[in-house]
Amino acid sequence: MAVQTAATTTDPATVDLGPATALSCRECGHRVPLGPVFACEECFGPLEIAYDFSAYDTEELRKRIEAGPANIWRYAPLLPVPADVATKPNINPGWTKLVQADNLARELGVTGGLYVKDDSGNPTHSFKDRVVAQAVEAARAFGYTTLSCSSTGNLAGAVGAAAARAGFRSCVFIPHDLEQGKIVMAAIYGGELVGIEGNYDDVNRFCSELIGDSAGEGWGFVNVNLRPYYAEGSKTLAYEICEQLGWRIPDQLVVPIASGSQLTKIDKGLQELIKLGLVEDRPYKIFGAQAEGCSPVSVAYKAGHDVVRPQKPNTIAKSLAIGNPADGPYVLDIARRTGGAVEDVTDEQVVDAIKLLARTEGIFAETAGGVTVGVTRKLIENGQIDPSKSVVVLNTGDGLKTLDAVAGTGLTATIRPTLDSFREAGLA
Amino acid sequence: MAVQTAATTTDPATVDLGPATALSCRECGHRVPLGPVFACEECFGPLEIAYDFSAYDTEELRKRIEAGPANIWRYAPLLPVPADVATKPNINPGWTKLVQADNLARELGVTGGLYVKDDSGNPTHSFKDRVVAQAVEAARAFGYTTLSCSSTGNLAGAVGAAAARAGFRSCVFIPHDLEQGKIVMAAIYGGELVGIEGNYDDVNRFCSELIGDSAGEGWGFVNVNLRPYYAEGSKTLAYEICEQLGWRIPDQLVVPIASGSQLTKIDKGLQELIKLGLVEDRPYKIFGAQAEGCSPVSVAYKAGHDVVRPQKPNTIAKSLAIGNPADGPYVLDIARRTGGAVEDVTDEQVVDAIKLLARTEGIFAETAGGVTVGVTRKLIENGQIDPSKSVVVLNTGDGLKTLDAVAGTGLTATIRPTLDSFREAGLA
CATH class of the missing domain: 3.40.50.1100 (Rossmann fold)
Structure with a gap:
């Protein structure tokens, strides 16, 4: 071969x-x-x-990371890169915002702390x-x-x-x-x-x-x-989330599934942090999120299967539309081992979730972010996510890249440029 | 009134x-x-x-800023906001990348250090x-x-x-x-x-x-x-540029002009840093950048006028298309006082500059960024910017928002899915 x-x-x-x-x-x-x-x-x-x-000495490593640049190279000691990587020309992604989403938490009934890891802040606006x-x-x-x-x-x-x-x-x-x-x-x-x-x-x-x-x-x-x-780049999502939470693993993480690689690497990153002593070894649950129109892993999860049957994708969440996800079996493993789950939402629910996140937190997510927020809502409703414990939801891309998905969003009123017209429209 | x-x-x-x-x-x-x-x-x-x-004590203030959050609220002591502003719900912009643009510097012949302050990294991708x-x-x-x-x-x-x-x-x-x-x-x-x-x-x-x-x-x-x-928010651009350069004012800054407010506030920010002792008091030149299709300040500058005659804008740089810029006279003042200039470029030069920045540094700028990069090139060519001294160019927005301006950019080749077709296209 x-x-x-x-x-x-x-x-x-x-x-x-x-x-x-x-x-x-x-x-x-x-x-x-x-x-x-x-x-x-x-x-x-x-x-x-x-x-x-x-x-590595745990405390020295922690200090070295905290003194590092505001991008993924702060984790250079844990990545397959040379020690002087930060001096080379690179677009230096990462260290994106972990947004404490209190408004969204209220809407979803989360009391244990809800956070959005917003990777739309990367240089080309995706993870x-x-x-x-x-x-x-x-x-x-x-x-x-x-x-x-x-x-x-x-x-x-x-x-x-x-x-x-x-x-x-x-x-x-x-x-x-x-x-x-x-x-x-x-x-x-x-x-x-x-x-x-x-x-x-x-x-x-x-x-x-x-x-x-x-x-x-x-x-x-x-x-x-x-x-x-x-693939190792996805580990940095786990590192950043934990460091931004004060070196703490959240109780629950909701991660989108395309090939499944991102989810498996986030789990790998968390395990590394535990082994290195940078975070406390405590239980966490990883939830996988798919669109119904491309849900091979979700279907396998619900059927209790270990293997993933390929699908022909048909969803607006195109960045997740991999019908035969290479890491699907590993995702099933991790969801089951950690006590998480894999769930899917319809395209309509994806659009609703994009609007919900924008309306509550001012974050305009790509369709993949609509999938994770939508799945989070569904998992809370069906009791699989515990709203009294912390939840981190990943938004892996920017809404500007998938404008078509929300093209129906438009003007709330049209008026003539007069105060009378303004009053008639009930806007005062 | x-x-x-x-x-x-x-x-x-x-x-x-x-x-x-x-x-x-x-x-x-x-x-x-x-x-x-x-x-x-x-x-x-x-x-x-x-x-x-x-x-404020200079060294205490510097330490307080450096220990602050990775957004504009690190400068809360210098802004019209309450001291606890960082704890309030806000989209927390700022602390965007200052990219050392060595590839672009080579193309433009800048040897004194060329930097792009890339404000496309803000939450909604503009300053x-x-x-x-x-x-x-x-x-x-x-x-x-x-x-x-x-x-x-x-x-x-x-x-x-x-x-x-x-x-x-x-x-x-x-x-x-x-x-x-x-x-x-x-x-x-x-x-x-x-x-x-x-x-x-x-x-x-x-x-x-x-x-x-x-x-x-x-x-x-x-x-x-x-x-x-x-308007005070624009001061943070000056603060960040200086802090990111190791608390140093660059020799030359190229700033876009819409109302002119951003440029005047950047100057105000630099003056404040000098007065506070956070940076050395050394000469700097501020250059204003406009599109030819909306160049009232540039026209006034070149004619030696103190007043700005309004124009009817007609340019692809729509975010700069203010034909009657309120702060125009102040911009003229600052450009002249600091030894800078105001220059403009054609829409074609704007598009060329957007492509140049993307090709050299992987930064996809809005048309306003094409204006500043294009003007920088022009000012180097006509000798008004000294390439042996440091230059900071502002990119105030994201190319995803003005895709129409570069809609002609497309495939470099189309081939059949075969190695023969690949070889025929000369891509190997």
């Missing part, structure tokens, strides 16, 4: 990715040196980063900046010159922006008939933006071919051959 | 706005108590906030969040219950979001035929969004009528009767 792909001539011994020591198979534990590989040569399981954190930033550092370490991905939205912009700033060539593949607005958001950074005559599956199939071919030499596909590094 | 408008029953003696002690006329120095007034009763000049900073946040605290102090404004864009969203979070009713007036996307961005926060049958001038005229009428009782118009407070 050609898992070592898009080879570079980098010697693994010279790769400096900080505390990262090897790649380890999530299924069988087989280890290989750090490199641009993503699947285990023994069992085809996904490879993850293995770290050596043994030298993708976190993961791409890791991939950039891995690409640097492995000597790649081109950053690439297939995308239908957020990832294209994140890769384009990060590559521009870091000095990489970028080449992003998208379906050729994407909406013009999304094309502009990806094209503005000046990299290659290639329309593929076909649907998103065709784009992905083509990218897999390219990775295995000599034409893809020197190319780092952020979420394929750089995936083990890329 | 009915300058005391939209009256509330608040007793000035009970108003706690921190170090703010009075309102002072910029023209004649006449003082009045803190209240919802904006024009001098003696000479009709603009009222500004007067402060008492006399009790307006800074000023609205001040108006919210003034509205709270004066007992207002409705926040209002006239707007064609960024301000509407900023007011809607801030009011939602802070628990105010909001009522925003816009021309009824605004683009649907802009209506959605303003309407999503659930306040009243009223379309006025007329153009922006009609909207403004109507708002002035409303302020003077009993129907407007209890209404705080952020940029009219709350304007002295509102």
